[in-house]
Amino acid sequence: MAKTESRVRAPKKLGRSSISTAASPKAESKPMNQGLGAAKTAKQDEFYTQYVDIQKEVEAYLEFDEDTFRGKVVYCNCDDPFESNFFKYFAANFNKLGLKKLVTTSYDGSPIAGAQLTFGEYDEGNGKRQKPKAIAVEIEEVKDVNGDGATGIEDVKLFLEQNAHTRTPLAGGGDFRSAECVELLKGADIVVTNPPFSLFREYVAQLIEHKKKLLIIGNLNAIKYKVVFPHFQGNRLWLGPSITGGDREFQVPDSYPLDAAGWRVDKDGTKFIRVKGVRWFTNLDHGRRHQPMNLMTMADNLKFNKKLDGKSAYVRFDNYTAIEVPFTDAIPSDYDGIMGVPISFFDKYSPDQFEIIWQASGNTRASTPALVLQQMGYSLHPDDRGGCAILRGRRTYDRIFIRHRATV
Numbered sequence: 001m002a003k004t005e006s007r008v009r010a011p012k013k014l015g016r017s018s019i020s021t022a023a024s025p026k027a028e029s030k031p032m033n034q035g036l037g038a039a040k041t042a043k044q045d046e047f048y049t050q051y052v053d054i055q056k057e058v059e060a061y062l063e064f065d066e067d068t069f070r071g072k073v074v075y076c077n078c079d080d081p082f083e084s085n086f087f088k089y090f091a092a093n094f095n096k097l098g099l100k101k102l103v104t105t106s107y108d109g110s111p112i113a114g115a116q117l118t119f120g121e122y123d124e125g126n127g128k129r130q131k132p133k134a135i136a137v138e139i140e141e142v143k144d145v146n147g148d149g150a151t152g153i154e155d156v157k158l159f160l161e162q163n164a165h166t167r168t169p170l171a172g173g174g175d176f177r178s179a180e181c182v183e184l185l186k187g188a189d190i191v192v193t194n195p196p197f198s199l200f201r202e203y204v205a206q207l208i209e210h211k212k213k214l215l216i217i218g219n220l221n222a223i224k225y226k227v228v229f230p231h232f233q234g235n236r237l238w239l240g241p242s243i244t245g246g247d248r249e250f251q252v253p254d255s256y257p258l259d260a261a262g263w264r265v266d267k268d269g270t271k272f273i274r275v276k277g278v279r280w281f282t283n284l285d286h287g288r289r290h291q292p293m294n295l296m297t298m299a300d301n302l303k304f305n306k307k308l309d310g311k312s313a314y315v316r317f318d319n320y321t322a323i324e325v326p327f328t329d330a331i332p333s334d335y336d337g338i339m340g341v342p343i344s345f346f347d348k349y350s351p352d353q354f355e356i357i358w359q360a361s362g363n364t365r366a367s368t369p370a371l372v373l374q375q376m377g378y379s380l381h382p383d384d385r386g387g388c389a390i391l392r393g394r395r396t397y398d399r400i401f402i403r404h405r406a407t408v
């Protein structure tokens with residue numbers, strides 16, 4: 001393949017083809033960390049999602065289709081009933097969303113189980129094991145139990161206290177891979193949670209294997225995983241609309257060492273850390289992914305886009321017949337060939353506007369069909385480490401290869 005050090009000229013482009021915004025439930029005004037002090041074994045996986053982040057994301061789907069959750073069985077399978085905000089959000093909005101059923105399963109030894117609502121089942125058959133035991137909670141209706149004229153999380157709390165049949169101790173420890181949880185998964189329509197990040201690959205693979213609708217929190221970099229990327233490429237998975245950059249605050253157990261870059265302790269002593277790269281992963285349709293980006297031509301970008309100053313913009317990679325586009329907003333509107341863009345492109349990606357060709361990252365070559373590499377003019381390079389894009393002799397950051405979709 002001929003290498004070029006100069007910018008590639010843009011060829012002439014061919015045709016191309018509610019819910020109420022109710023605030024958090026009343027129970028949340030209490031300090032959230034009650035009981036967290038008992039945590040002995042807080043792991044890196046213990047990050048708790050804030051109610052408002054769940055609310056914003058779910059409401060974005062409802063704006064697009066108010067029936068997204070209607071008649072559905074929602075399963076939160078890494079969540080403490082009652083403490084998880086996923087449980088709280090779906091329980092408090094059960095009727096507004098029109099849910100058929102809410103199923104929530106916790107994990108053995110959770111440091112926050114029982115902090116706000118204690119169930120006898122937490123102690124069942126524990127022997128010498130660390131408490132509390134994992135349980136499943138299933139809710140098929142939410143009624144105005146306290147008679148205040150509305151339904152909300154306080155009604156759910158009373159209902160759970162009065163109805164032991166809603167709870168089942170889990171012999172398999174609440175592991176999402178356990179037989180009991182897989183049975184519950186089979187009966188679910190949409191799985192919604194923030195799963196343990198350390199098990200994200202396995203977690204996603206299981207949902208895909210069972211052909212489930214999903215709305216889960218993960219890290220942007222997880223798009224590159226071999227079990228994930230082909231589904232982004234094939235438009236079977238995409239990012240959710242409400243988080244597109246910056247960082248997000250999560251509550252952590254009291255015992256969490258505060259050595260993260262951004263953290264705070266609120267007036268109640270509850271600890272929070274800020275986590276970068278957080279995104280929602282989903283296969284539920286939403287409006288943002290049908291909004292094409294407004295883009296400038298290559299010439300206008302070079303003239304007006306100050307971010308490109310000093311950057312190797314629009315230079316052809318040494319080992320791919322694709323050009324470097326260092327920022328998503330610098331994608332030229334008039335370039336018809338293959339372009340390598342940063343992974344954050346997915347925040348603005350519309351399948352109506354672009355086609356995903358492949359990715360150039362650590363182990364691309366091993367997992368890329370030879371034909372795709374050939375079509376991209378991929379050639380071996382001395383600095384090649386598994387198919388990474390190389391620009392002027394140096395590896396670039398991970399790149400996603402895209403092309404404008406042809407309009408008819």
Ligand SMILES: C[S@@+](CC[C@H](N)C(=O)[O-])C[C@H]1O[C@@H](n2cnc3c(N)ncnc32)[C@H](O)[C@@H]1O
Nearest residue numbers: 045046047048049078107174175176194195196
């Ligand atoms: C990142 S935290 C999120 C908790 C909750 N979903 C939220 O967003 O607030 C992940 C949770 O998964 C639990 N967990 C860890 N390993 C698990 C497993 N194998 N199966 C199910 N849950 C697990 C952890 O105890 C933790 O509560």
